[in-house]
Structure formats: C-alpha cells, structure tokens
Amino acid sequence: VVAVAGLGLIGGSLARALTRAGWRVVGFDADGAVRRRARRARAVAEAPPSLERAVEGADVVVLAAPPAANVRLLRRLDGRGLLVTDVGSVKGPICRVAATLRGVRFVGGHPVAGNEGRGFAAGDASLFSGRAWVLTPGARTAPRDLAAVARLARAAGARPVLMRPAEHDRALAYLSHLPQLVAWALLDAARRDAVAGRHLAAAGPGFRDMTRLAHSPPALWRDVLAGNAAPVRRALRAFARALRRLQPPAPP
Amino acid sequence: VVAVAGLGLIGGSLARALTRAGWRVVGFDADGAVRRRARRARAVAEAPPSLERAVEGADVVVLAAPPAANVRLLRRLDGRGLLVTDVGSVKGPICRVAATLRGVRFVGGHPVAGNEGRGFAAGDASLFSGRAWVLTPGARTAPRDLAAVARLARAAGARPVLMRPAEHDRALAYLSHLPQLVAWALLDAARRDAVAGRHLAAAGPGFRDMTRLAHSPPALWRDVLAGNAAPVRRALRAFARALRRLQPPAPP
Numbered sequence: 001v002v003a004v005a006g007l008g009l010i011g012g013s014l015a016r017a018l019t020r021a022g023w024r025v026v027g028f029d030a031d032g033a034v035r036r037r038a039r040r041a042r043a044v045a046e047a048p049p050s051l052e053r054a055v056e057g058a059d060v061v062v063l064a065a066p067p068a069a070n071v072r073l074l075r076r077l078d079g080r081g082l083l084v085t086d087v088g089s090v091k092g093p094i095c096r097v098a099a100t101l102r103g104v105r106f107v108g109g110h111p112v113a114g115n116e117g118r119g120f121a122a123g124d125a126s127l128f129s130g131r132a133w134v135l136t137p138g139a140r141t142a143p144r145d146l147a148a149v150a151r152l153a154r155a156a157g158a159r160p161v162l163m164r165p166a167e168h169d170r171a172l173a174y175l176s177h178l179p180q181l182v183a184w185a186l187l188d189a190a191r192r193d194a195v196a197g198r199h200l201a202a203a204g205p206g207f208r209d210m211t212r213l214a215h216s217p218p219a220l221w222r223d224v225l226a227g228n229a230a231p232v233r234r235a236l237r238a239f240a241r242a243l244r245r246l247q248p249p250a251p252p
Numbered sequence: 253v254v255a256v257a258g259l260g261l262i263g264g265s266l267a268r269a270l271t272r273a274g275w276r277v278v279g280f281d282a283d284g285a286v287r288r289r290a291r292r293a294r295a296v297a298e299a300p301p302s303l304e305r306a307v308e309g310a311d312v313v314v315l316a317a318p319p320a321a322n323v324r325l326l327r328r329l330d331g332r333g334l335l336v337t338d339v340g341s342v343k344g345p346i347c348r349v350a351a352t353l354r355g356v357r358f359v360g361g362h363p364v365a366g367n368e369g370r371g372f373a374a375g376d377a378s379l380f381s382g383r384a385w386v387l388t389p390g391a392r393t394a395p396r397d398l399a400a401v402a403r404l405a406r407a408a409g410a411r412p413v414l415m416r417p418a419e420h421d422r423a424l425a426y427l428s429h430l431p432q433l434v435a436w437a438l439l440d441a442a443r444r445d446a447v448a449g450r451h452l453a454a455a456g457p458g459f460r461d462m463t464r465l466a467h468s469p470p471a472l473w474r475d476v477l478a479g480n481a482a483p484v485r486r487a488l489r490a491f492a493r494a495l496r497r498l499q500p501p502a503p504p
Binding site for chain 2 (some may be wrong): 114
C-alpha cells in the first residue's frame with residue numbers, strides 16, 4: 001500500500017501510474033473536490049479526508065505537495081515510524097529537516113518529469129516513463145527502505161538515480177531551475193519589445209519549445225527557487241559567462 | 253515552374269512540399285551528390301548541374317543557401333529580370349543589396365520553421381505546415397510578384413505574414429536569434445559544471461526542449477548573427493534585464 005499526499009500534477013500522475021502497475025494507492029489532498037475527482041478517475045483506491053487516515057497502514061508515504069508544504073507534512077508524520085519519500089524539485093531543505101527527526105524513515109526523491117500543466121486534471125500515468133527519478137537517502141537510511149522507494153520509482157516507469165542532496169540541488173540548478181528562469185525571461189523580453197511583442201504569433205517551434213516552461217505555476221517555483229537560492233545564483237552567473245562568450249562582436 | 257537553389261534542410265523540404273502540392277520544381281545544389289539524392293527522392297523534377305540552367309524558364313527562383321551565399325547568388329542572377337525570393341533568417345542585408353539591383357525582381361522571405369537537423373536528408377515536406385512565412389517586399393515590388401511568392405508560401409503549407417525587413421530582423425532577434433544563443437549557453441554552462449555535467453542524462457523534458465536548438469549547425473548561425481548584430485545585441489540586453497528582474501533575492 002502506498003499513500004500519496006497531494007494529488008496535483010505529480011501526485012495525481014504517480015497515483016495513476018502506480019494504480020496502473022497494480023499497486024494499492026490511497027490518496028490524500030486537502031481539497032475535497034480533488035479527492036473526489038481522483039476516486040472517480042480510479043487513480044486511487046480510496047481518498048480519506050485526513051492525512052493521518054490516509055497514511056494508516058501504508059508501506060510507503062509519498063509527499064507530493066509543493067516543497068515547503070512537504071516539509072510541514074513530514075514534521076506532522078514524525079513519530080509514526082513510517083517510510084516517507086517526497087517528489088520535490090529541491091532536496092536540501094527537506095533532507096536537512098529529515099536528519100533531525102527520529103520518528104520517520106525518510107528517503108528524498110525527485111522524479112525529473114513534468115509538463116506545463118497544473119493540478120490533477122493535467123496528470124498522466126505515463127509522465128515518469130523513461131525519466132530519471134533522483135533518490136537522496138540519508139546517513140541512517142536502511143538499504144531495504146531505499147530499495148522500497150526505488151521499486152516505487154521503477155513501478156512508475158522511471159529510472160532511479162542516486163545522488164547526495166547537495167549534488168542534486170547543484171545539478172538541477174543547471175538542468176531545471178536555470179532553464180525555468182530563462183524561459184520566463186525570454187518570453188518577458190519578447191513581450192515587452194514593441195515589435196517582437198506584436199509578432200509573437202510568427203514565432204517558430206524553437207521559441208515555443210523554449211518558452212513552454214514559462215507557463216508553469218509561479219507559486220510552485222517560488223518555493224523551489226527559494227529553497228535552492230545559492231546554487232541557482234551560481235548557475236545564473238555561469239550562464240551569463242557562457243552567453244558573453246557567444247555574443248556576436250560589436251560592429252567595427 | 254519554381255527553381256530552388258540550395259537543397260539543404262530548408263530548400264530540400266521546400267522542394268518536397270511544392271512537388272507534393274503539384275508544382276514543377278527544378279533544383280540546384282553545388283554538391284552533385286545532393287542533386288542526385290534530390291532527384292532519386294523525387295523532391296525535384298530535375299536538378300541540372302548549374303544555377304544558370306536551373307533558373308531558365310523559372311517563374312520564381314528561391315534562394316535557399318546560407319544568408320551570405322544567397323546575397324552572392326542574387327548578384328549572379330541580376331540582369332535576367334527573374335522573380336527571386338529567399339528563405340534566410342535575416343532580411344536586412346539581402347534586401348539592402350536587392351534595392352541596388354535593377355535586373356532582378358526580389359521579394360525577401362523567411363519561413364519561420366526548421367528543426368535541429370541539417371542537409372537534404374533532414375528535410376520534411378511538412379516542415380512549413382501551419383508556420384508563419386514572413387515576406388518583405390521592396391519599394392518597387394509589383395503586387396503580382398508579391399502575390400506569386402505568397403502563393404508559393406501557401407502551397408508549402410505556410411501562412412504569409414508581411415513585414416518590413418527591419419521589423420522582421422528586430423522581431424526575429426527576440427523570437428529566434430536570442431533563443432539560439434540562450435540554448436547554446438544553457439548547454440555550455442551545464443556541461444562545464446563539474447556536477448551538472450556528470451548528470452546531463454538526468455535532465456528532464458524541459459532542459460531537452462530548451463537545448464534542442466543548440467544542435468543546429470553553428471556555421472549557418474554565424475551568418476545570421478553577423479547579419480543581425482545590432483538587434484541581437486539589443487535583445488540580449490533586454491533579456492539580461494528580464495533575467496535580473498526574476499533573480500531570486502540574496503539570502504539575508
């Protein structure tokens with residue numbers, strides 16, 4: 001039995017993927033309408049109205065709320081001895097808190113997947129198919145707990161990749177957080193230009209691919225960027241240097 | 253009859269698209285192996301071994317070599333009274349030259365389409381389908397010449413959009429040339445970082461979309477960026493400002 005707390009894009013997709021793989025999935029979401037929708041879509045076997053009831057008897061609990069909310073949920077679950085993992089895009093903050101808790105067995109996780117949609121309706125059972133799923137076990141993580149979370153990632157179609165939390169946050173600053181900022185800035189710069197802003201419809205497939213991420217929910221990203229501020233600042237500086245190396249020379 | 257000079261990704265795709273639409277297409281490429289391949293693929297009805305023979309009797313000539321080569325081809329065709337268009341990503345340089353030539357009827361063009369491949373083999377008859385095809389007629393362009401080039405764009409599946417050359421170059425600096433530089437810089441920054449460079453395989457679909465353009469042929473882009481240097485520099489500055497507005501604040 002796996003409990004998924006948060007049935008948005010990622011949690012909802014994971015519930016669908018694990019249910020499809022034959023797992024028994026109990027879902028929880030603070031929004032009752034989302035719980036009903038998940039039940040009707042048969043993404044979950046049940047969706048009780050409280051987190052505590054949802055995690056009762058779970059072999060693994062997956063925290064799939066935004067990063068800062070996952071940290072609060074993790075503290076709430078302390079003392080029950082549960083195996084807990086999460087799916088947040090930044091691993092430092094939650095892993096630092098987990099290291100201080102004695103009543104929970106935590107393995108950090110991050111499926112590197114997503115789309116520009118949001119919420120349960122945008123989910124897809126195949127979202128994780130072929131994607132990397134980073135796992136960041138702690139110093140006290142038991143091998144069988146790590147194996148159980150890796151099994152879950154594989155059941156969702158992903159490929160588990162082991163990293164330390166700081167290694168994940170540094171790599172993802174370049175591979176995800178910086179691209180997100182760049183997508184926003186490209187769209188913003190084009191929209192603000194009097195001429196380019198009038199001709200956005202003439203953009204080709206390259207521009208559309210590069211600004212697709214700009215349609216992701218900003219609230220979610222505020223958490224991620226705040227939780228990984230120093231690595232993101234370093235990646236921004238490295239990117240600015242890479243851009244200066246490429247800049248066409250000034251005319252003579 | 254349309255003559256297509258240059259049977260690379262864009263010229264080869266255009267030859268296929270117009271042949272499929274029932275047009276008679278005569279192709280030319282400086283490389284004999286490419287001419288033979290285009291004939292074997294039935295992308296062209298014929299592919300004579302000289303530009304002069306290829307354009308004989310053509311109602312429209314499409315220059316589909318790299319931008320600087322197109323300018324040379326345009327000068328070579330001066331004096332024949334032909335209707336000539338091109339497919340280059342920068343319109344200022346070729347349109348300025350065209351304005352000085354009296355023996356050629358030139359309408360600048362730019363189908364805003366492409367993929368990260370190169371050469372005839374990477375072409376696709378549907379490459380232009382649903383895309384904008386910018387047309388930049390000159391001050392002396394006859395309405396029926398403009399209409400003939402617009403008909404060609406529509407026959408290839410595209411949507412003609414009229415712009416002045418400077419308007420095109422300013423808009424495309426934001427919508428295509430800046431994204432190209434950004435794609436290179438994102439990939440370069442990630443590769444150079446000791447940790448991110450080791451974990452490129454863990455990148456998600458967002459990073460792949462945003463660096464897809466980085467695999468475009470650099471030689472082609474040198475021409476484009478050199479031909480549009482000032483607008484690209486302005487777009488880079490506007491982008492840097494947009495990025496600074498987004499930067500996460502320093503920690504307290």
